[in-house]
Amino acid sequence: MKAFNNNYIIFFCSEKEWIPFFYLFFITFAFHNNSMLTRIKELTELLHQHNYNYYVLDNHIISDSEFDKLLEELAYLEKEYPQYIQQGSPTQRVGGEVTKNFATVQHIFPMLSLGNTYSFEEIEEFDRRVQNAMLQKPEYVCELKYDGVAISLIYENGKLLRAVTRGDGIQGDDVTQNVKTIRTIPLKLFRDYPHFFEVRGEILLPHKAFEKLNAEREDIGEQPFANPRNAASGSLKLQNSTEVANRSLDCRLYMALGNKLPFITHLESFTKLKEWGFKTPETVQKCNSIEEIRAFINHWDMEREKLPFDIDGVVIKVNDFAQQQQLGTTAKSPRWAIAYKFKAKQVLTPLLSIDFQVGRTGVVTPVANLRPVLLAGTMVKRASLHNNDIIQQFDIHENDYLYVEKGGEIIPKIVGVELSNRLPNAKKVAFVSQCPYCQTLLIKKEEEVGYYCPNEWNCPPQVKGKLEHFISRKAMNIDSLGEGKIELLYDKGLVKTSADFYSLKPENILGLEKRTADEAQNERIVSFREKTTENMLAGIKQSKNVPFERVLFAMGIRYVGETTAKKLARYFKNIDTLANATKNELKEVDDVGEMVAESIVQFFNTVENLENIVKLYKVGVKMELDAENQTLISNVLEGKSVVVSGVFSIPRDVMKQKIEQHGGKNVSAISRNIDFVIAGENMGPEKRKKAEKLSIPILSETELEKMIFSLNY
Ligand SMILES: [Zn+2]
Structure with a gap:
C-alpha cells in the first residue's frame, strides 16, 4: 500500500487513513446502484399496473403524459444500467427488434x-x-x-x-x-x-x-x-x-x-x-x-x-x-x-358504370357506380373493385346485378353476381388498357397487383394530384392554394410542376375564374380576385421557409411518407447527398427497405424530377437541413404529439423547431391523439376549451424547458 499512499492519497490523508474513504466511496457507489435497481423495479411495476388500469380496466388514473414520463425515466435508467433491465419491461412496447424470418413453432x-x-x-x-x-x-x-x-x-x-x-x-x-x-x-x-x-x-x-x-x-x-x-x-x-x-x-x-x-x-x-x-x-x-x-x-x-x-x-x-x-x-x-x-348484410343492385380513377402515383383503381341502395343504415352508391382481380373473379358484365355486402366492414364490397338477371347481349367488363385521362397505354408491374399509367408528367390527374400533395398541410402547407385553385391554374396552363408555383405573377392570374360542381352537384365558382391572389402569392412565398424534411415529403416520392422523409433528411442532410445515394446507402436508413430504396433511386434518375428540383432550389426552397436542425439534441419528446398555441418568449417557429429537436412532433389541431399542449400567452380560447374537455395536459413554456432539461440530470 506504500506506493499507493505515496502517489495518490498522501496529499490529503496520512498512512492508513485513506481506508475509510475507500469504503465510503465503495458503499456510496453500491448504494447508488442499488437504489437504481430499486427504482427500475418500482417503475416497471408501476407501469405494468398503469398499463393494466388503462388498457384492460379502462380506468384512467394518470394522464398519458404522466405515463410517458415514467416510461421515459425507465428507458433512460435501463440505458444507463442495462444489467438491471427486468424481464418483460414495459419499454419493450415501443418495438425496435427486427425479425427476418418467423420461426415455426x-x-x-x-x-x-x-x-x-x-x-x-x-x-x-x-x-x-x-x-x-x-x-x-x-x-x-x-x-x-x-x-x-x-x-x-x-x-x-x-x-x-x-x-x-x-x-x-x-x-x-x-x-x-x-x-x-x-x-x-x-x-x-x-x-x-x-x-x-x-x-x-x-x-x-x-x-x-x-x-x-x-x-x-x-x-x-x-x-x-x-x-x-x-x-x-x-x-x-x-x-x-x-x-x-x-x-x-x-x-x-x-x-x-x-x-x-x-x-x-x-x-x-x-x-x-x-x-x-x-x-x-x-x-x-x-x-x-x-x-x-x-x-x-x-x-x-x-x-x-x-x-x-x-x-x-x-x-x-x-x-x-x-x-x-x-x-x-x-x-x-x-x-x-x-x-x-351472422349472414353478412347484403343487397342486390345493378351496376351502372365503372370509373377508372387515376391517383397521383398513377395507380388505376376501378370503382363501380351502383344504383343507390340502402345497406346496413347507409346509402351505398359506389364500391371499390380494388384492381382487376374482382372484375375477373366475378366475370362482371355490363348492367350486371351485383351483390354488395357490408359485413361489419367499412367499405362496401362486391361479393357476387346474380346471373339470372344478366342481359342476353351484355358485354364483359374489360379493364381499360389505356389511361382514361391521357390515353397512354397502361403498364402492369410484375410484383404489383394494379395497373398504372406511366405518363407521370402529362397525365392530368397525376399532375394535379402531385400538385395537391405538394401544397398539402403536412408538406408545403400552402393553404391559400386550396379549394379548386390548382385545378384552375392547371387548366389555364399556368402550373404544371411544383416549381411553377414560384414563378406565378399577379398579372397572369388576376381575374381568372372557373365554374365547377362539387360532389353534391352544387355549383361553385373559383376566382382570383385581388385579395385571393395576394394571399395565394404570399402563401407560396412563405413556403420557402418550410424545412427540408417537409420539402422532401412534398416531392411525392412513392412510398416516402412523412416519417420516412424526416429520417432521410436527417440522415443525408441535403438533396445532393440523397440524390447520389446508392440503394445500399439508402437502406442504411431506418425503415427504408428494398422497395422504398428502389423508388427513391428511380425518382432521382428521372430528368424531369431533377430539373424541377433545380428550379425549386433556385427560387429558394430549402434543399438542406437547417443548421440548428442538423442533429437531434435529445429524444425526451420522442413519440409525443404536441400542439403549440399562443405567444412565447421565442418565435413560434423556433418553439416548434425546439420540439422537433427533442424528438417531438408538432401537430396543429387538438384531438385525442395529442400528448400535451404548450400554451403561451393569449392561447386561443377554443383550443384551450377543447384541450380541457379532452383532459389533455396544458404546459407552459417553463414547464417544457424543465422537461427538456430533466434529461441532463
Ligand atoms: Zn394517364
Whole structure:
C-alpha cells in the first residue's frame, strides 16, 4: 500500500487513513446502484399496473403524459444500467427488434377451429346433442365472435414467453416480438397466476385505427387493406416491430389452457384472466335456455354495426369444464362449442358504370357506380373493385346485378353476381388498357397487383394530384392554394410542376375564374380576385421557409411518407447527398427497405424530377437541413404529439423547431391523439376549451424547458 499512499492519497490523508474513504466511496457507489435497481423495479411495476388500469380496466388514473414520463425515466435508467433491465419491461412496447424470418413453432395444445353454422336450427341441434350427452342440464356462455387473427400466448412465471399464430392449428409462426408491442397484451402478470399456461384470443384492429392506416397507405401510393382482419394479420407479420407498435392493434383474450388451472367453469376463467392482467371480452352472457341464446344472437346481429371493431358472429360454449371434457372433441373441433355466423348484410343492385380513377402515383383503381341502395343504415352508391382481380373473379358484365355486402366492414364490397338477371347481349367488363385521362397505354408491374399509367408528367390527374400533395398541410402547407385553385391554374396552363408555383405573377392570374360542381352537384365558382391572389402569392412565398424534411415529403416520392422523409433528411442532410445515394446507402436508413430504396433511386434518375428540383432550389426552397436542425439534441419528446398555441418568449417557429429537436412532433389541431399542449400567452380560447374537455395536459413554456432539461440530470 506504500506506493499507493505515496502517489495518490498522501496529499490529503496520512498512512492508513485513506481506508475509510475507500469504503465510503465503495458503499456510496453500491448504494447508488442499488437504489437504481430499486427504482427500475418500482417503475416497471408501476407501469405494468398503469398499463393494466388503462388498457384492460379502462380506468384512467394518470394522464398519458404522466405515463410517458415514467416510461421515459425507465428507458433512460435501463440505458444507463442495462444489467438491471427486468424481464418483460414495459419499454419493450415501443418495438425496435427486427425479425427476418418467423420461426415455426409447434402448439402445445392443437388450435382447433370451432364448428360453425349460419342456421339457428343447427344451434338447436347442437343444444339437443349436448343435452343428450349430459345428465344435468347444461349451462351455456355466449360471447361475440371477433373477426381478427387468432393468437396463442404462453406465459411462464408470469412473463410472456411466446406468441404464436394459429397457422395450420398444429404449428404456427412465432410473432412474439411484434405481439409485445400491443399495449393490451400483458408482458408481466399480477399475483397468483399459474407457473406455466397458455392463453388464447384474437388480435384485432379497431375501425378507427384501420381507417387511419389505410389513409396513410393511400397517401404514399400503397394498396389499402381490404378489411381490418387483413390489416391485423399483415401487421403481425411485419418485420420491423416498431412499425407494428404504430398500428394500434388491440386484443380480446378468452381461453386459458394448462394443468390444474384454478377455475372449473368458462365464466370463472374470465374473472381470473382479468385479475392476472388480461383484456377479456366485455360482452359475455350466461344462457340457460335456447331462447336466451336466440335473444343474444338477435341482439348482436342488430347491434354489431355500433361496435368499434368487427365481429362476424356469436360463440356458444358449455360453461362447465367437467362437462366440456365429457363431451370431448372431434378430430377438427370441440363438441362443447359452436359458432353462429351472422349472414353478412347484403343487397342486390345493378351496376351502372365503372370509373377508372387515376391517383397521383398513377395507380388505376376501378370503382363501380351502383344504383343507390340502402345497406346496413347507409346509402351505398359506389364500391371499390380494388384492381382487376374482382372484375375477373366475378366475370362482371355490363348492367350486371351485383351483390354488395357490408359485413361489419367499412367499405362496401362486391361479393357476387346474380346471373339470372344478366342481359342476353351484355358485354364483359374489360379493364381499360389505356389511361382514361391521357390515353397512354397502361403498364402492369410484375410484383404489383394494379395497373398504372406511366405518363407521370402529362397525365392530368397525376399532375394535379402531385400538385395537391405538394401544397398539402403536412408538406408545403400552402393553404391559400386550396379549394379548386390548382385545378384552375392547371387548366389555364399556368402550373404544371411544383416549381411553377414560384414563378406565378399577379398579372397572369388576376381575374381568372372557373365554374365547377362539387360532389353534391352544387355549383361553385373559383376566382382570383385581388385579395385571393395576394394571399395565394404570399402563401407560396412563405413556403420557402418550410424545412427540408417537409420539402422532401412534398416531392411525392412513392412510398416516402412523412416519417420516412424526416429520417432521410436527417440522415443525408441535403438533396445532393440523397440524390447520389446508392440503394445500399439508402437502406442504411431506418425503415427504408428494398422497395422504398428502389423508388427513391428511380425518382432521382428521372430528368424531369431533377430539373424541377433545380428550379425549386433556385427560387429558394430549402434543399438542406437547417443548421440548428442538423442533429437531434435529445429524444425526451420522442413519440409525443404536441400542439403549440399562443405567444412565447421565442418565435413560434423556433418553439416548434425546439420540439422537433427533442424528438417531438408538432401537430396543429387538438384531438385525442395529442400528448400535451404548450400554451403561451393569449392561447386561443377554443383550443384551450377543447384541450380541457379532452383532459389533455396544458404546459407552459417553463414547464417544457424543465422537461427538456430533466434529461441532463
Ligand atoms: Zn394517364
